[in-house]
Amino acid sequence: MHLLGVPQLPGEVVLPTVHDPGADAGEASEALRGLAHATRTFESPQNLYGVLGDLLSGVQSLKQILDQLASAHVKNRPRAFDDQGDHSIGSKDALAAADELHQAATLIDQAEERLDAAAGAASRVAWHEVPASEAPAVARWINVVFMQGQEAGEVLDIIDADGALAGLNHLKYWDYGDETTSAAMENGYVYDAPPSGPLEHELHDGDYHLAYSHAFAHVALYRIHAVDMVDQLPDDARSLAAPSAPSRARESQRVSWFEPASITAVRQQRGLGL
Secondary structure, three states, X not given: OOOOOOEOOOOOEOOOOOOOHHHHHHHHHHHHHHHHHHOOOOOOHHHHHHHHHHHHHHHHHHHHHHHHHHHHHHHOHHHOOOOOOOXXXXXXXXXXXXXXXXXXXXXXHHHHHHHHHHHHHHOOOOOOOOOOOOOOEEEEEEEEEEEEHHHHHHHHHHHHHHOHXXXXXXXXXXXXXXXXXXXXXXXXXXXXXXXXXXXXXXXXXXXXXXXXXXXXXXXXEEEEEEEEHHHOOOHHHHOOOOOOHHHHHOOOOOOOOOOOHHHHHHHHHHOOOO
């Protein structure tokens, strides 16, 4: 059996007979069986819209076919008999078949509407070769270190003598990579933007942001960090995440304002305490 409209040999295409319903129905059945096999996977999703369009055309033809089959049963009732030669029974069954075919055509009409809607939606899809990330990352700022008082004074002296960039590079020694990131995440020191307060100066360099104030005698260093969507802070938590400089200065003091115990221990082990 050949597939309808599918090349069998180079240059050969099997065309419908348009006058032999039995032969064309057989070809259509084989073609649909082949399509069912071929659509198990789609290497190129760009082909989906074309397949939907052809199916929509096929369903429209199927509705017409069912209506015509129903009409043929009614038209040929005078020749309808059962196996025992009873015309009344054969005629009754022909009418029943016609009724069922009309109902099937009605259901196909509903399927056509749904397929048409599906094709319309599919026509608006732009398929890209490179898949999108399933969990896009969002940039957040984590607090690396916050110093005040005498500790901050030493860094402010570096800034006054050698510039803000020198102070920023000095504070990078308090960034222990994943340890610092984990501590910031656990303690909620994660921000949409680096916090800033009155009388603060700021410097942005690469992934780091320095904020410092001579008036309040404090310095702070922040680092940008990509946070997965599932790890983002809820909106209400982020709204509380950026206190001003004076309010931060009133927090209970550690070795530095932001230095969880785990990082303090690491600093002491490495001999990096000020």
